[in-house]
Structure formats: C-alpha cells, structure tokens
Amino acid sequence: MRLLRSLIAAGAVAALTMSAGSALAESKGKIYYMVPTLLDEFQTESVHALEKFMKDVGYELVTLNADSKTDVQQSQMNDTIILKPKAIILAANDFEALKPSVEKARAAGIPVMIFDRQITSTMSDLTSVAGTVEIGYIAATEIQRLLKEKKGAVKGKVLQVLGDPGDSYTLDIQKGFEEKMKAFPDVTIISKPAMAWEASNAGTIVADQMLANPDIDLIFVHAAHLAVAAVASLEAKGKKPGDVMLVSSNGAPVGLDLIRKGWENVEVEQPLYAQAAALAMFADKVVNKQEIKPGKYSVLGLDSELAIEKWGPNIKIPGAAITKANIDQPKFWGNMKAPTDAVKSVE
Amino acid sequence: MTAITPTTLSATSLxxxxxxxxxxxxxxxxxxxxxxxxxVFSLTIPQFFQIGIFSNIIEQSAVLGVMSIGLSxxxxxxxxxxxxxxxxxxxAMVVAMLFANSGAGLKYVLTPExxxxxxxxxxxxxxxxxxxxTNAFFVVRLKMNAFIVTLASFIWVRGLVQKLPDGRSAQGLPDALRFLAIERYNVLYIPLIAWIAILCFVVFAFILKRTPFGRHLTLIGGNKIASFRAGIATDRIITVSFILAGAIAGLAGWLLAIRTSGATANLGTGMLFQAFAxxxxxxxxxxxxxxxxxxxxAGVLLLSSIHTAINLMSLPASYTQIILGLLVLAAVLLDTLKLSIRQRLT
Incomplete structure (x- = not known):
C-alpha cells in the first residue's frame, strides 16, 4: 500500500513537473506561419526550420497551408486574426492581395513578420528575405559569367523557364534577371512559364524549345524541381551533361544533386535556415513591440544587414551561388543538414 | 442558289x-x-513543321492519353x-520513392536491374x-454519387502524395526505367512511352468495340436500367470499370514518373481538366x-498540338487556357450539331 502511495505521489510529481515544463515551453504563446504551399521542398523545409527555431526561443509554431491559393491565404489570415496569436509569419502567395490582411492584423494588434516573400507596399514588423529580385540578380551575374566562359563574350540564347505566371515570386525573379541582362543586347532571352509549377510542363517547354531553337546555350529555371524535368527532356533528346548549361534557383536538394551529376552549373541558394533563424532571433522584440535596431547581425554565421525600410525592419540574408566548388558546405539547405544549435533571442 | 437547310439534308435526299x-x-x-x-500551324508557325515537333506532340500526349482512356x-x-x-x-510518387536515387527516393535496387x-x-x-x-465500393455498394466519391479521392489522394515524401521530391529513376523515355525507334523518332500509350489505345479500343465487356459498358452508359433488365451484370461491370480506370491512371503515373525522372508533390497538377477536355x-x-x-x-493529340504551338509562338501561357476553353465549347457545339445531322440522316 505504501509502495502504491509512493508510486502515485511520484507520478503526480512527475506529471506536475512535466506540465510545468510544458507550460514553461509554451509560456510565450503561439505564432502562426502562413505557408504558401507545401508542394515544394523549400516550403516544406521552411516549416521544419521555423518550428525548430521558434521552439528554441519559446514559441509554438502553428502552420496553415494556403495550397497556392491567394483567397485561401486571405481567409486564413482573417481566421487567425480572430485567434489573436502572438504574431503571424506570412510568406505571401500574392504580395499585393495580402496587403490588406497584413494591415488588418496589425490594426488588431498582432505583429506580422514577413518570410522570404517581401511585401514592400505596406508596413510590417519584420521582414526576413534573401530577396526574390536579388535571386534574379545573382542568377544574371552567374549566367553572364557562364556565357563569357563558353563564348568569350556575354552573348547567346537563354531559355528562361518561369514558374506559374500567377505567382509574384517567379515574376520578381524574372524582373531581377531581365533587369541585369538588359546591358547585354547580344543575349536573346526566351521566357516561358511552367503552369502551376508542374514539372512535366517545364519538361515539355524544354523539349519544344530545343527543337525550335537548337542553338540555346543555357536554360535558367526558377526552381530546382523544374530543372529535373528539364534535364529529363535534354536527356531524352540525346544531350549529355554540359551540352546545354543549366542554372536554377532556390537551392533544393535535387538541384544540388544535378550539379553533382554535372547537368547543372549553378544553383542560386535561398538561405532558408538563416532566413528562418532571423525571425526567431527577433521574435521576442516583435511580439513585445520593442525597437529593432538596424545594423549588422550574424545569423547562423552569415553576415546579414538589418535596415529600417519604409515597410519596416528588413533583414537581408545574403543568397549565394552554389557551384561544384562550394556545393558541400553545410550552410546550404539543399544539403539537408539543419543547424542543431539553439537560436538565441537578440537582447 | 439553294441553301442547305436541315430539311434538305434528309435521309431520302442523300x-x-x-x-x-x-x-x-x-x-x-x-x-x-x-x-x-x-x-495551319505548319504553315503559319516558324519551326513547327518538322519531324521532331510531331514526335514531341506524340510524346507529350502519352501520359494524358493513357489517363484519358480510363476516364473515357x-x-x-x-x-x-x-x-x-x-x-x-x-x-508516380510511390514508384519514385521506392526506386529514385535522390531526394525522398529510397534507392531500392533490384537484381537483376x-x-x-x-x-x-x-x-x-x-x-x-x-x-x-475503393471508389467502386462507395459508388456501387453504398450507392454514393460518383462525382462526390471521386472528388473526395481526388483530394485525399493528393494529400497522400504530399504527405508520403513529406513534401519532398524523389528524383533520379534507374536507367532500366528511364530508357523508355530516352530510346526512340522508327522513322518518326517516337520514344517508347508514346508507343505504350498508342498500344493502350489500340487494346482498349478493341476491348470497347469487340468484346462483350466493352459492348455492355456502352449499353450500361446508354441505359443502365434497360441493361440490367437485359441480364447484364451492371454492378460488376461498373466495379471493373472503376478498377480499370484506377489502374490505367496508375499506368499514366508510371509513365509520368519515367518521363520526368521522378516525382514531385505537385506532379500532374491540372491534368484532370485536360483529360476531360x-x-x-x-x-x-x-x-x-x-x-x-x-x-x-485525336482529342489528346489536338490538345498537345495547341500546347506545342503556344510554346513555339510568343504567346503568353494564359492563351493556352483560353484556347482550350473555347475548344471544349466548340467540341460540345459540334457534338450537338453532329447529333442533329445524324437524326436527319436516319
């Protein structure tokens, strides 16, 4: 009987300790993450990364998937505002369409952090980006280098395979890329969208264009999973690695795999882990509506610049061009080596 | 001058x-x-008239074509x-996850390869x-509406595609599968996956037209009650049709995975409406x-031709949707016209 009583008492103490622990872990409350879709690896990994980093600083992350639908994301924002979370993290499907939702949340006293997909037309509480336009810039710089190495000058024909034409993300990359390529009139750019970001659509575009324009020197696709289908089409046309240069963006594992196999030359990395960690580092300040100071911050070892822009504090994490020379660096999220060290809040 | 009117097109006048x-x-x-x-495309679109483009059209029709067979x-x-x-x-995802060598692929290697x-x-x-x-069980046994049952499957199965690899893609199928998309035979330079689709059309066209199963299927579609009264096992045939449609869709997925050398969570998005079209x-x-x-x-080839033409022209992609929509509408109008002409012929 005494043993039973001791066991019950021990159980009760353990239960109390556990509940207290869990209460402590959850004491800071919930943050909602509006992920635009879970149909690509960048977004899926962003959920894992944000969950981990937010937990490091004491918040519970709840994720809502908009399934690539702007109206769904708007409804999710409306529903979440009613729940009054500590903050909302938004990766917008459509930058302009979500602007009123951001304003509504902030008017209700809920801070809004912007992840990866920058909204510059209204105020937010913190933006963490590599910059979609900047991805286009990096791609352009690398493509200029590749064309020069191959042809002695920046000239030739580039096939640009966009994602879905209704997605501002791909349009911004296109904008950045074409802006930087304007200086090189000897480069012909053929742009085609892969509807719904669907891989076989990208494969079909590449198959058709390689026949209509057999002198294409380089293919630039806006996501690594599209690069796989592009390679499949090239292979089906009897091409070998290196016959047609290939550049892709987002840094997904399949893109890195294509570089290792020799099919792809450059993958433009979006620093997923650092972008997510930056939000966690400043989460306390955002939730408590404290001032965020501009300056240089080290985010997972990456030197990042925080500036106060007209749309609010904006931390820009440098993206990178992944090539065969640097592909094995663990900082690239495509290597799927998520940081294990805990992120600490900025004091 | 004599105008051709429905009355002049009567059976007796022909x-x-x-x-x-x-x-x-x-x-x-x-x-x-x-x-x-x-x-028209060959005459008006530069680079369209070449064997490679026709080969592309047939290749691009393979997956959609196979999917359309089951749906039909x-x-x-x-x-x-x-x-x-x-x-x-x-x-596609299950095959890619089991046999692909990167991403979510489990890299199973069979011996011999x-x-x-x-x-x-x-x-x-x-x-x-x-x-x-599963669809057949709900529709035939539980007498649920096929539209609702298969709509539910459309949603939960896609969820499974997303969940199984945890949103990741599985890429890099072995050469023993990829050769179907790469090897090309005969003068038209058509890859093997297209030949598989063509073979499927021939086999199922034969089944539909020349076998009791096919004839019963058509009769049931025309009048289920009359078919039942005529002694046709309607439930069994509908059940088999659902299973066949599922298995054929599985074959389409297998071809799709081979064509794109793997699978992503959004693979095949939008194909349902194209198959219907x-x-x-x-x-x-x-x-x-x-x-x-x-x-x-022919419908599948027509859609692929339009897609290819739009790829080769400097038209925005949204034109594809507009043209396809108009084409479906025209097809239904033509169907109505055909029906009306046929009635006058008999």
Whole structure:
C-alpha cells in the first residue's frame, strides 16, 4: 500500500513537473506561419526550420497551408486574426492581395513578420528575405559569367523557364534577371512559364524549345524541381551533361544533386535556415513591440544587414551561388543538414 | 442558289455514297479538325513543321492519353472519375520513392536491374487499382454519387502524395526505367512511352468495340436500367470499370514518373481538366453510352498540338487556357450539331 502511495505521489510529481515544463515551453504563446504551399521542398523545409527555431526561443509554431491559393491565404489570415496569436509569419502567395490582411492584423494588434516573400507596399514588423529580385540578380551575374566562359563574350540564347505566371515570386525573379541582362543586347532571352509549377510542363517547354531553337546555350529555371524535368527532356533528346548549361534557383536538394551529376552549373541558394533563424532571433522584440535596431547581425554565421525600410525592419540574408566548388558546405539547405544549435533571442 | 437547310439534308435526299461519306466525316470529325489545325500551324508557325515537333506532340500526349482512356471508359459507362489525376500522381510518387536515387527516393535496387521495370509497373497498377476499387465500393455498394466519391479521392489522394515524401521530391529513376523515355525507334523518332500509350489505345479500343465487356459498358452508359433488365451484370461491370480506370491512371503515373525522372508533390497538377477536355473533344458524350477511343486519341493529340504551338509562338501561357476553353465549347457545339445531322440522316 505504501509502495502504491509512493508510486502515485511520484507520478503526480512527475506529471506536475512535466506540465510545468510544458507550460514553461509554451509560456510565450503561439505564432502562426502562413505557408504558401507545401508542394515544394523549400516550403516544406521552411516549416521544419521555423518550428525548430521558434521552439528554441519559446514559441509554438502553428502552420496553415494556403495550397497556392491567394483567397485561401486571405481567409486564413482573417481566421487567425480572430485567434489573436502572438504574431503571424506570412510568406505571401500574392504580395499585393495580402496587403490588406497584413494591415488588418496589425490594426488588431498582432505583429506580422514577413518570410522570404517581401511585401514592400505596406508596413510590417519584420521582414526576413534573401530577396526574390536579388535571386534574379545573382542568377544574371552567374549566367553572364557562364556565357563569357563558353563564348568569350556575354552573348547567346537563354531559355528562361518561369514558374506559374500567377505567382509574384517567379515574376520578381524574372524582373531581377531581365533587369541585369538588359546591358547585354547580344543575349536573346526566351521566357516561358511552367503552369502551376508542374514539372512535366517545364519538361515539355524544354523539349519544344530545343527543337525550335537548337542553338540555346543555357536554360535558367526558377526552381530546382523544374530543372529535373528539364534535364529529363535534354536527356531524352540525346544531350549529355554540359551540352546545354543549366542554372536554377532556390537551392533544393535535387538541384544540388544535378550539379553533382554535372547537368547543372549553378544553383542560386535561398538561405532558408538563416532566413528562418532571423525571425526567431527577433521574435521576442516583435511580439513585445520593442525597437529593432538596424545594423549588422550574424545569423547562423552569415553576415546579414538589418535596415529600417519604409515597410519596416528588413533583414537581408545574403543568397549565394552554389557551384561544384562550394556545393558541400553545410550552410546550404539543399544539403539537408539543419543547424542543431539553439537560436538565441537578440537582447 | 439553294441553301442547305436541315430539311434538305434528309435521309431520302442523300445518295448512299454521300450518306456514307457524311457518316464517315461525322465519326472522324476530330481527326479532320486535327489535320486542319496541324496544317495551319505548319504553315503559319516558324519551326513547327518538322519531324521532331510531331514526335514531341506524340510524346507529350502519352501520359494524358493513357489517363484519358480510363476516364473515357467510365464516362461511356455513365459515370466519371475525378480522382485519376491524383491517382497518377500517387503511383508516380510511390514508384519514385521506392526506386529514385535522390531526394525522398529510397534507392531500392533490384537484381537483376531489369526487374525494376515489371516490379515498378505492377506497383503503379496496383496503387491505381486499389484506389479504383475503393471508389467502386462507395459508388456501387453504398450507392454514393460518383462525382462526390471521386472528388473526395481526388483530394485525399493528393494529400497522400504530399504527405508520403513529406513534401519532398524523389528524383533520379534507374536507367532500366528511364530508357523508355530516352530510346526512340522508327522513322518518326517516337520514344517508347508514346508507343505504350498508342498500344493502350489500340487494346482498349478493341476491348470497347469487340468484346462483350466493352459492348455492355456502352449499353450500361446508354441505359443502365434497360441493361440490367437485359441480364447484364451492371454492378460488376461498373466495379471493373472503376478498377480499370484506377489502374490505367496508375499506368499514366508510371509513365509520368519515367518521363520526368521522378516525382514531385505537385506532379500532374491540372491534368484532370485536360483529360476531360480531350475526352469531350474526342466525342465522348458526358451523358454516357457514346464514344470511341480513336476520337479521344485525336482529342489528346489536338490538345498537345495547341500546347506545342503556344510554346513555339510568343504567346503568353494564359492563351493556352483560353484556347482550350473555347475548344471544349466548340467540341460540345459540334457534338450537338453532329447529333442533329445524324437524326436527319436516319
């Protein structure tokens, strides 16, 4: 009987300790993450990364998937505002369409952090980006280098395979890329969208264009999973690695795999882990509506610049061009080596 | 001058020869449209008229074509299956996850290597057949509406495609599978996956037209109650049709995975509506009981030709959607016109 009583008492103490622990872990409350879709690896990994980093600083992350639908994301924002979370993290499907939702949340006293997909037309509480336009810039710089190495000058024909034409993300990359390529009139750019970001659509575009324009020197696709289908089409046309240069963006594992196999030359990395960690580092300040100071911050070892822009504090994490020379660096999220060290809040 | 009016086109006013020609044209209208469209594209779009482009059109038709076969069978039987797109994606994902060598691929290697071909095919067919059987159970046994049941499958199966690899893609199928997308035979330079699709059309066109199963399927679609009273095992045939449609969608997924060398969570998105468009353009009546697979094949080729033409022209992609929408509408109008002409011929 005494043993039973001791066991019950021990159980009760353990239960109390556990509940207290869990209460402590959850004491800071919930943050909602509006992920635009879970149909690509960048977004899926962003959920894992944000969950981990937010937990490091004491918040519970709840994720809502908009399934690539702007109206769904708007409804999710409306529903979440009613729940009054500590903050909302938004990766917008459509930058302009979500602007009123951001304003509504902030008017209700809920801070809004912007992840990866920058909204510059209204105020937010913190933006963490590599910059979609900047991805286009990096791609352009690398493509200029590749064309020069191959042809002695920046000239030739580039096939640009966009994602879905209704997605501002791909349009911004296109904008950045074409802006930087304007200086090189000897480069012909053929742009085609892969509807719904669907891989076989990208494969079909590449198959058709390689026949209509057999002198294409380089293919630039806006996501690594599209690069796989592009390679499949090239292979089906009897091409070998290196016959047609290939550049892709987002840094997904399949893109890195294509570089290792020799099919792809450059993958433009979006620093997923650092972008997510930056939000966690400043989460306390955002939730408590404290001032965020501009300056240089080290985010997972990456030197990042925080500036106060007209749309609010904006931390820009440098993206990178992944090539065969640097592909094995663990900082690239495509290597799927998520940081294990805990992120600490900025004091 | 004499105007041709419906009354002048009566059965009695036509010679047997004219009547036979008219019947032939009506039966193969979509092939004539395809020939016209290809001629116009060849004359007006630079780079279109070449063997490589025609080979591309046939190759691009392979997956959609196979998917359309299963859908056609069910529509002819008076039902429909909205889940074929997701079923194809699931089969592709399961095969890619098992045998792909990167991403979410588990890199299973079979010895000898060629075994991956029949094993992966059997898995893809089985995945499709299981979902088809599930659909059949709800529709035939529980008498639920096929639209709702298969819509639900369309959603939950896609969820499974997303969940199984945890949102990741599985890429890099072994050469023993990829050769189907790479190797090309004969003068038209058509890859093997396209030949598989063509073979499927021939086999199922034969089944539909020449076997008791096919004839019963058409009869059930025309009038289920009359077929039942005539002693046809309607429930069994509809069940088999659902399973067949699922298995054929599984085959489409297998081909899709081979073509793109793997699978992503959004693989095949949008194919359902294209398959429906191809079926309707091909002359299969959504009311059931009417339709031929040769027409569906022409419908698929027509859609792929338009896609290819738009790829080669400097048109925004949204034009594809507009043109496809108008084409479906035109197909339905033509179908109504065909029906009205046929009534006057008899």
């Amino acid at each position: 010679s047997p020869r004219t009547r036979a020609v008219t019947e032939f044209v009506l039966d193969n209208l979509v092939w004539f449209i395809l020939a016209t469209v290809l001629t 069978l069910l529509i002819i039987a008076g039902h429909l299956d909205l889940s074929v797109e997701s079923v194809a994606a699931l089969s 060629w075994l991956v071909f029949p094993v992966s095919l059997a898995i893809a067919l089985a995945v499709g057949a299981v979902i088809g059987a 191809a079926v309707v353009i091909g002359g299969v009546s959504l009311q059931g009981g009417v339709g031929r697979l040769s027409g569906v094949f």
